Amino acid sequence: MKKSAAIIISVLFSGLALFAQVTTDDAGFRVPEDRIRTGNEGFASEEFRRGVQAYYKGAFNEAIVQFEKALAYLPDDNLILDWLGKAYYKAGLEGSALSYWNNASENGYGGLLLENKIEIVRERRVTGDSTDKLMRFSEAGAFPGEFKGNLIFSGPVSVQPNYDGTMWVAAYNTNEVILLNQNGKVVNRIEGPVNGFDRPSDIIRLHDGNLLVCEQAGDRLALLNSKGRFEKYIGSKGRGTGQVVGPLYLAQDYLERIYVTDYGNRRIDVFDKDGEPVFFFGKKSGDFAGLKGPTGIAVIDESVFVADDQTGSIYEFDRAGNFIRELVEKGTFKKPEAIKYWNGSLIVCDSNRVVSVDSDSGAIFEYVRTGNAPSRVTSANPDVNGNVIVTDFTANEVYVMSKVQELVGGLFVQIEQIDASKFPNVTVELRVENRHRQPVVGLQEENFYLTENMRPVSKLKLLGAASNNTDADITIIIDRSINSAEYAREIESSVKEVAASMNGIGTLRIVAAGAIPAVEYVGRPDLLGDFSLEALKTKQTKSAACDLALRLASNDLINAAKKRGIVLITAGAANSLTFEKYNLAELSSYMNNNSISLSVIQLDQGALGDELSYVAESTSGNTYYVFRPQGLSDVVKDIIELPQGIYQLSFTSAMSTNFGTNYLPLESEVYLLNRSGRDETGYFAPLQ
Incomplete structure (x- = not known):
């Protein structure tokens, strides 16, 4: 007693x-x-x-x-x-x-x-999680090329945002390419090979991760690796196939062909992924009078859109170079420059404004106008945070444009994990989003301010950001309904291709979606080179419980790598996947609130079921057809490049734990340009 x-x-x-x-x-x-x-x-x-x-x-x-x-x-x-x-x-x-x-x-x-x-x-x-695509933008911040009399860059003409929140900027006047972070600080500065760049006019990231710089005065393209180191030149000066005169802007299609607007030759030059010349197009043919001054270019599926600064129009070609139509009337634009594709529309820069052009109807919506001051916007490119990064050549500035609603709403900050096992050394994990669930990527240590009981913590240090991770944990769900039975070979090849594209890094899980879903495999992806459906213990069934399979797969990914995703292999609309235990909103919220995306590999060409379409779209996943020309190697790459606004910081606590029984309050504030957000929580030190 x-x-x-x-x-x-x-x-x-x-x-x-x-x-x-x-x-x-x-x-x-x-x-x-x-x-x-x-x-x-x-x-x-x-x-x-x-x-x-x-x-x-x-x-x-x-x-x-x-x-x-x-x-x-x-x-x-x-x-x-x-x-x-x-x-x-x-x-x-x-x-x-x-x-x-x-x-x-x-x-x-x-x-x-x-x-x-x-x-x-x-x-x-x-x-829902998405905002209105057609909404006015306002300036959230600006990075000037000159600060307190010191020249940082001059003549920004093109920008290439990266999935980690940084951005490459081609500076025409200073013959360099610079890397800026979200706060506008220069992270890297590249001047090209020994002889340097010669008036860089555009920069894009290729599908393999390398960078391609267009040199207008040099009449060539410079291929750089992902870090900016020079590899080789593509093209040379001239009028033959594979030669250019005054190239301006670049694009790449899904088969990795490279398209260049050749202003001096009034045409579009096409190279293969290795830089070998293929053909050119844009000359006069039939009812088409030919390109007069090709500038911006964008490739969407089978269509190539080209802006012409002499006619003020945009023309559409197929990928073979055949003229299709005039998307907008002549004279619609004064001086169109770069074109980028975003949210089903073309973003076009024209003098002092940035407009959206519907790629189907040609309808125009004005995103932003820079005002009456001397201005010449040359490139507008969406970044990973849902902003549009705009280069103003005349004003010598790089603008960060955000939707007005985002500027008013601020940031949504959540303290997700606190590890106090080594108290007083504490590790904190934070998630930063906008109010529409879009992650905010690219923050630095200076963007965070942590306090304990309203007193600043000591020795605050940013340990890392999930957006910088280059690997992911993947869970493959295999549809075991009878409607997918006839696609056994396709399912096996899909699993092998996804596993191979992980390059032996990360953990791969396989969940069989049967009447009762089950985990069939957990381990290294490179051990599935001989995968066979016969090895699965889960039997085929008339109807597979997709909601239970998604929930099971998500549970196993909660404590997995910060970049993680689910890949469902199914027969599309012809399947018998059921959603009886969990409603779609709960499934999507569970996955979204834990940074898990759903991508779907379709085994047939039928329309994807409404339920799967909803979950995939809500979680920022993609849909892939198993026999698409470029294969399935991009599935893992796309998951890795999905934005992740998760950050890990450490600090030294000065709080009294009372042998681990005290509840220790912690507050976090995040600042980015003119936006901010805050969260409050608490934790316990280990019991003593």
């Missing part, structure tokens, strides 16, 4: 530090210092601590159970309500999360920060 009583007293008083530590008016577990804590408060403290630890381990269902036990002891505690909402949010049950957050907010807890979180999550549920 004495031993039992001692244990009870220990449990009761283990919660005292938690209650005493949280002293703000709107925090949970707040009691007067001179009052003896009740048994319910002590038991709630223990359950709460276990819930926080389970949450940071990615065991969200377990965390929900622990928080609900704590809430049973203290039904009106706001801190428990807040954490229960967090756990439900990460589990994909956003409706339940909003309910608990609303209760806490109505009790006066959380202030504007919690109200803003509720508003953003509610808006996502009502309007």
Whole structure:
């Protein structure tokens, strides 16, 4: 009896530090210092601590159970309500999360920060994750070529954003290519080979990751590796096949052919992926009068769109160079420059404005106008954060243009994990998004500000960003419904091709979607070179539980690599995949809130089922046909290049742990140009 009583007293008083530590008016577990804590408060403290630890381990269902036990002891505690909402949010049950957050907010807890979180999550549920494609842009920031009398670059003419948030800028006047980060700081500066660049006019990233620079005055193209080191020249000066005079802008199609607008020869030159000349087109033929001044160029599927600064129009050709039509009337543009493809439309730069041109109808929408000051925008390219990066040659500036709604809404910051196992050294993982769930990539240490109980932490250091990772963990779901049975060979080849494209890096899982989904394989991808469907234990079934398979696959990826995705191999609309246990909104939310995308490999050419289309689109996944000309090697590459706004930081804590029983509050603020966001949470140090 004495031993039992001692244990009870220990449990009761283990919660005292938690209650005493949280002293703000709107925090949970707040009691007067001179009052003896009740048994319910002590038991709630223990359950709460276990819930926080389970949450940071990615065991969200377990965390929900622990928080609900704590809430049973203290039904009106706001801190428990807040954490229960967090756990439900990460589990994909956003409706339940909003309910608990609303209760806490109505009790006066959380202030504007919690109200803003509720508003953003509610808006996502009502309007979805995407914003209106046709919306005016406004300047979110500008990177001048000169700062305090020091020249940084001159004559920015083209920009190539990278998936890690940085951007390459071709500087025409200073004959260089510079690499800028999201804050506008120069990370790298490349002047080309020994003889240097000769008026670089465009830069693009090729499918293999290399960079290609167009040198207008040099009458050639310079091939660089992914880091910017010179490899070789492509093309030479002249009028024959493979020769150019005054080349301006570049594009590449899905078969990796390179297209160059040859202004001096008034044509388009085409090279293969190795830089060998193929043919040229754009001369007068039939009813087409021929190109007069080809500038911008973009390739969309089988179509090639070319701007002409002499006629002020955009022409459409097929990939063989045959003229198809005039997309917009002559004189529509004053001086069109670069063309880029984004969200189903062409982004065209024209003097002092950036416009969107529908690639089907030719309808025009003005994204942004730079005003009446001297201006000549030459390139506008969307970046990984949903901004449009614009180069202004005359003003000598690089603009970051964002949708007005994003500038008003600010950033959505979430502290996702805290590892205090080596306390006082603490590691924190944060996710930064805009209010429409798009990750914010490319932040640096200077963009973060962390405090403990409103006091700045010491020795803050940015350890890394998930966007810089070059590998991913992949889970392949194989449709075991009878409708996919006739595609056995295609399924096996798809698994082998996806596994091979992982280059032996990362973990590959295989889940068979049968009546009851099961994990069939977990291990190295390079061990599946001889994969066969006969090795699967899951039998074929009339209807496969796709929702259970997606949930199972997602569960295994929660604690996987930061870049992760699910690849479903299925017979498209002809399958018998069912969604009975989980609704589509819950599935999509669970995957989105844990950075998991769904891509689909279709075994037939039928339309993809509505359910799969919804989940794939909601999670930023892609759809691939198994027999597409370029193969399936891009599946893993596309998953790796999906934006990830997850950052890891470390700091040294100065908080008192009371042998690991104190709840230690942590606040995080993130700043980027003229936007900011904030989150508040807490953690426990190890028990001693």
